[in-house]
Amino acid sequence: MDTDSAYIAFSCGNPFQDCIKPELRDHFKQHKYDWFPRDYNKEVAKFDRRTPGLFKDEWPGDAMVSLSSKTYICYLPDESYRVKVSAKSVQQGRGRNEDVLNPDGFETVVRDRITLQGTNKGFRLSKESKSIIPYTQTKSALSYFYDKRQVLSNGISTIPLNI
Numbered sequence: 001m002d003t004d005s006a007y008i009a010f011s012c013g014n015p016f017q018d019c020i021k022p023e024l025r026d027h028f029k030q031h032k033y034d035w036f037p038r039d040y041n042k043e044v045a046k047f048d049r050r051t052p053g054l055f056k057d058e059w060p061g062d063a064m065v066s067l068s069s070k071t072y073i074c075y076l077p078d079e080s081y082r083v084k085v086s087a088k089s090v091q092q093g094r095g096r097n098e099d100v101l102n103p104d105g106f107e108t109v110v111r112d113r114i115t116l117q118g119t120n121k122g123f124r125l126s127k128e129s130k131s132i133i134p135y136t137q138t139k140s141a142l143s144y145f146y147d148k149r150q151v152l153s154n155g156i157s158t159i160p161l162n163i
Contacts, residue, residue, distance in 0.1 A: 007064065008055070059084045065106035067142060073106045090118045090141045100141045109142045110155055116142040 012018040016036075020028050036055055037048030048054060061074035061084070070088040075081065085092060085101045092101060097118040099105070105116055118141025126133045144151075149158035 007066070009064075063103070065103065065110060067106065067109060067144070068146060068148070071142065073101070073103055075103050077103070087118070087141060089120075089139070091120045091122075096121070097141055105142055109144050113144045113155060115140050115144060118142075 010019055016028070016032070037051065038044045049056060059074050061082070062076050062078070064072060064074045066072035068088075070086055073083065073085045075083040083103070087097075087101055090097055090101065092098075100116045100118050108114065109116060117138055120137045120139060122135055123132050124135050125131075146158070148161070150161055151158050
């Protein structure tokens with residue numbers, strides 16, 4: 001399984017107490033730390049955050065739009081309006097591409113089935129002049145196209161490719 005795309009959504013505020021069926025709670029308590037980091041001690045919790053194979057709470061949020069495994073946005077649509085953005089090969093920070101890398105941009109791509117452009121800027125070494133020169137590159141920042149699965153007509157659900 002590609003762990004970059006293993007997202008779990010819980011419908012309750014305290015999932016490990018409220019979402020588990022009462023008859024399965026003992027079984028869950030017995031096997032919880034086979035799947036999740038230990039949380040009963042701060043020292044072991046720090047250690048387990050770096051243990052491969054465990055499901056970790058990377059970022060809690062109320063909303064998520066995921067275009068692919070490395071292109072997504074998570075956010076809290078409340079007064080704090082915290083946002084976590086991942087967009088592979090698109091520059092972020094210092095106001096770069098924030099007109100695209102926001103909840104409206106991601107939602108527009110899904111709703112209108114379009115691709116939004118972004119701009120990367122930097123410096124590179126010119127072979128001709130052997131000097132450092134600035135560059136500006138326009139590229140697809142958020143794309144509706146998804147090559148790993150077939151997107152259904154609702155624009156959200158997917159099925160395996162028929163190959």
